[in-house]
Amino acid sequence: MPWWICWSLVQKINARAERRVEKQLTAELKKVRGKEGILFRLADAAIGQPDETVRTALYPVVGEKTLRDLVAEAKANVKVFMAKVRTTLRSSYSSYYRQMLPPLLSTLGFHCNNTAYRPVMDALALLAKYADVDGKTRFYDMGDAVPMDGVVRKDWREAVVDEKSRIERIPYELCVLVALRDAIRRREIYTDGAARWRNPEDDLPGDFEAARTVHYAAIRQPMDPAAFITGVQQRMTDGLDRLSAAFADGSAGGVKVTTRHGEPWITVPKLEKLDEPTGLQALKDELVRRWGVLDLLDVFKNADFDTGFTDEFSSVAAYERIDRDVLQRRLLLALFALGTNMGIRAIVSTGEHSESEAALRHVRRHFITVDNLRAAVTKLVNATFAARDAAWWGQGTACASDSKKFGSWSSNFMTEYHARYGGNGVMIYWHVERKNVCIYSQLKSCSSSEVAAMIEGLLRHCTDAEIESNYVDTHGASVVGFAFTELLNFRLRRG
Known part of the structure; x- marks a missing residue:
């Protein structure tokens, strides 16, 4: 706990200093006139003569001296910004935080x-x-x-x-x-x-050195680091050779190498919209005719009847005397209240049942734990996989992972201010199998690494899904992430 407080304070005073200076400089920069017009003329000239050189297309519109002055002013503004941030940060630290x-x-x-x-x-x-x-x-x-x-x-x-x-x-x-x-x-x-x-x-495992051979065999990697590096280099070389050959013979499927901000950039064309499968609308109409609109609680109840996932909820107390049928009903109501964010009180006041609020809260405190929830979710997910017909569904060997911000009270130790989405909250990181089944979820702070969360979900989902590939966005992709997934025999893909 003390280190967490120290970490948060360092982050907070630095962020506050930058926000203060940004407000000051923004007000000052708005007083400078003429920049918008210059930039407009530059953009108009660049668009109108995209194939010409800078000296031919832009210098006649805005002189070279003006451009150099703009660059010098921008560099000076950066230096001023950093200097003011340092001054503001030092003032906050020396007058208050330094004592603590x-x-x-x-x-x-x-x-x-x-x-x-x-x-x-x-x-x-x-x-x-x-x-x-x-x-x-x-x-x-x-x-x-x-x-x-x-x-x-x-x-x-x-x-x-x-x-x-x-x-x-x-x-x-x-x-x-x-x-x-x-x-x-x-x-x-x-x-x-x-x-x-x-x-x-x-x-590391306690017997790592003594059983190094066993551990390396478990992740299917060679003991010799030179052999591992040579293998990785060879696969990368072969992949680049195939890409180069595809560019040369035109079989790259529209993939092109362009430039972005002056750097090489690979562009992938957007996929065309597929035609709707024959009979899909008829299938939708038949489903509506047979079942109509289903109540979510009924779906939840039937899922338990088919899989028995509530059997995974054991009490933290030494013993419990609640009849299993009564406990099943209370568990379903309590889980539904938590999962839909309605809350137990709303369930009690609106539901057609005889359960009291005290009874549901007792079940919430004594039966619904993190381990019990994970075991129940695993059982439900595995039953879903078992019910699938591979001829229709195929083999799900890939998943996608990403996070979503949820607001939370500041008393929660995981709560942080999110710089991008704004407001205090926590992040929930999901791993979703390609057929839309969530196989793992975890709570993380707003600033913690999504790369670490991605690897944890791949290793600890504990379901029957055989995941070989994982798709992530920019936040989940890094050199370290690609390195670890390579070691663990997962294919990390940036979607």
Whole structure:
């Protein structure tokens, strides 16, 4: 808990500083006149003469000197923005947060397994050395070894080091806090007694070294790293050769190599709309004629009658004396209330049943747990797969994963402000099999990695689905994600 508070504070004061400066600079930039007209003339000239050179098409419209002045002004504005952010951030930290964060850090034990290069750990040791020094001491002693590489970013160097090569304490402490946050997130540094941020060596099986051969065989990878690298390189080379050949003979299906923002870019054409299958509308009409509009609670009840998923809900108490038929009815009502977000009170007031609110809340507290829910969902999903006729449905070996934001109370420890969607909330990350069956879901914070959530769902869905490929958006795709899925024999695809 203490580290989570420290992490959130570092993130919060940095975000607040940027928002304040953005508001100030936005008001100032609106006072500059003429830029919109210049940009319009440039765009009009570029569209009107797309095949001409810049000197031929644009310079006659807007002179070269004007363009150079615009670039210089833009660069100056970036420098002004960063300088103001640093000033605002320093002011917030020095006048308020600085009194609390260093003592909080001193109560936590930070460790690093890397014995060769540990700049953040050395920086923390320097902060501890100066913890009892008068806060008015502005600079570190010239004889102190102050780590810079790996701690202070380039855009902060001028704020940390003055013209006499002295290192100022307050901006350096801010850099250390940001570097510490990043180091813990990538597990380079861990904390004593932590759960999520524990020693990364504890994540390995206890017998990893003794049974290395067995573990490598389980993920079907060679023991020799050179053989693994050679295999990956060969597959990448073969794939690029096939792509190049397809471009050459015109069999790439409309895929082209273009440029975007001056960089090479592969474009894929949109698929044409398929014709509606013959008889689909007749099938829809027949379904409506036979069953009409189904009540969701009836569907839920029939699913339990067919699969018996409520049998997976056992009590956390030592024993329970509720009759199984009564418990089944109460479980269905409580689960329906939670799943539809109606709430137990609304179910009690509107439902045609004899269950009281106290009875349903008792079932909610004693029977509905995370483990019981996962077991029930797994049973229901597996029954769905078993009921499918492969001749009609095919073999589902792929899934897609993405997250959705849900609002939540600030008292929830996972609640964070979402920079993109706005407002406080949490994220639910879903893995959906290609035939629209959700095989795994998990709760995550707004800022945590979707790559990690994607890999967790692939490994821990515990259903009968044989997933070989997973489709993600930009947030779920990264070099690290592709590397781990390659090791685990999944094909990660960016949709």
